[in-house]
Amino acid sequence: MLFRKKDHLVGLDIGSSFIKVAELKTSKKGTILKKFGVAQVPFGAIVEGRVIDKEGVANTIRTLFKSQKIKEKNVAISTGGHSVVIKTINTAKVPDKELHGTIHSEAEQYIPYDIDEVNIDYQILGESEFSSDQMNVLLVAVKKDLVAEYIDLITLAGLIPQIIDVDTFALQNIYEVLPESDPEEVTLLVDVGASKTSLNILKGNASLMMRDNVSGTNQIIEELSSELDISIEEAEKMFQDGDDSKTIREIRRSVANTWCSEICEVIYTFQSNSNENKVEKIVLSGGGGFLEGFSDSLKTELDVDIVAINPFEGLILGKRFPASFISGVGLQAPIALGLALRRVDDK
Ligand SMILES: Nc1ncnc2c1ncn2[C@@H]1O[C@H](COP(=O)(O)OP(=O)(O)OP(=O)(O)O)[C@@H](O)[C@H]1O
Ligand SMILES: [Mg+2]
CATH class of the missing domain: 3.30.420.40 (ATPase, nucleotide binding domain)
Structure with a gap:
């Protein structure tokens, strides 16, 4: 060519x-x-x-x-x-040409913003497990x-x-x-960034549950800044330079425990609502995954394989x-x- x-x-x-x-x-x-x-x-x-x-x-x-x-x-x-909303919704099966309209009108109740303020995209996931007249749709709205x-x-x-x-x-x-990646294994992907954490439970190519929260390494920097009464910039530098004083070690440990509890809560919620049963593996990503003690506290709490991506x-x-x-x-x-x-x- x-x-x-x-x-x-x-x-x-x-x-x-x-x-x-x-x-x-x-x-x-x-x-x-x-x-x-x-x-x-x-x-x-x-x-x-x-x-x-x-x-x-x-x-x-x-x-x-x-x-x-x-x-x-x-x-x-x-x-x-915050400005991105991802939800799995359940809606009536309709002919293809009506789908766009149906999803847009259904979407309104799931999105915390005015419908005119967002771009909407969707993907049909398949028939609902509760009724053959219904289907599951992955809805994505971005401001x-x-x-x-x-x-x-x-x-x-x-x-x-x-x-x-x-x-x-x-x-x-x-x-x-x-x-x-093993398509048969129920896997939780966790990305801990500076200002947010995203959680996504997968089996094969299908996402079974998604959650976003505001945890991230900024929590460590903010706590350090207030504890030592220093500016955020100075605290960020201390954290990035790998300072290992007692104060920062304690903050790291307490933040790692908080992240661990949040993840456990998501896993327990998923496991109690799903007949797909147990999360078998956690894959860590994001700079927060390097946090000392984080992966260890997950290992202590959960009987699951934990790997870094x-x-x-x-x-x-x-x-x-x-x-x-x-x-x-x-x-x-x-x-x-x-x-x-x-x-x-x-x-
Ligand atoms: N090798 C490392 N060791 C220790 N900490 C690290 C390492 N790499 C990155 N980090 C820390 O992890 C934090 C988060 O990194 P990451 O790149 O995931 O954040 P981000 O994508 O910018 O944040 P967000 O996704 O929340 O907007 C960084 O601010 C950094 O302080
Ligand atoms: Mg990121």
Whole structure:
């Protein structure tokens, strides 16, 4: 073929503390990791998923693309947090041409925003387990002003937003193709970021329960700042420099226990409502997954396999990506990689 359709996208995960970028290339030998990099977001520039300092974040993205020598301008990004609502709803089976209208009118009662303020997407999951006249539909609503904000940001950075995904789906997207994923195993994917945690219980490609909450490493930084009466910036630096004083050790332990209780609560709720029974494996991701004591407290509470995600597994890595680099960024990388797997014509 003379002209190969160029359909690959750069995956760009705009976290509230770190931006991650990934570019993959498909070859006869397999998928090659071409580019991967992270850059810290200016402090306070993104709060609760909203872009407060557009110019500052756009600048960080531009610098990251430049330092990684990424030429491709078409990107896939994702959003999460309060402005994104994901729900499984139960609705009557209707002919295809009526579906759009039915779902929009049903959606109103499940979304805490005015229906005109959100973009709605949905996917039919299958027949309801309670009645053959009903079906389960995965409903996703994203606030229009949030979408506009991210399109503006990406354009300002000199890039073209081709796909706007949801963080949780991008994580699920990469996990499903990892050699370690077992379609028969009920698995909980947990992503603990700086300002939010997303939980997704999966079996194969089907999501059985999703939850988002506001836990994250910012809790440690805020507690440290108030305990030692120092600024948030100083507390963040202490945390990132790996300070190991008694105060920070105690805060880390108490935050790890809080995260652990929240996760246990979700698992117990799921297990008591589902005949699909037991969560068999927990896969940790997000920078919060590095928190000392977190994985141990989960192990103490739950009789479940707990592993840290290795999203690079199965990819062909060049010399530019030594094992030490890969293990240092592995937990933070999956969403950007999941986005890099998207294609221009994906829905
Ligand atoms: N190797 C590491 N060791 C210890 N802590 C780390 C490591 N990497 C990242 N972190 C911490 O984990 C935090 C969360 O990282 P992550 O990249 O998942 O957050 P984010 O995606 O920016 O946040 P959010 O998804 O909530 O917007 C970072 O702020 C950082 O302090
Ligand atoms: Mg994140």
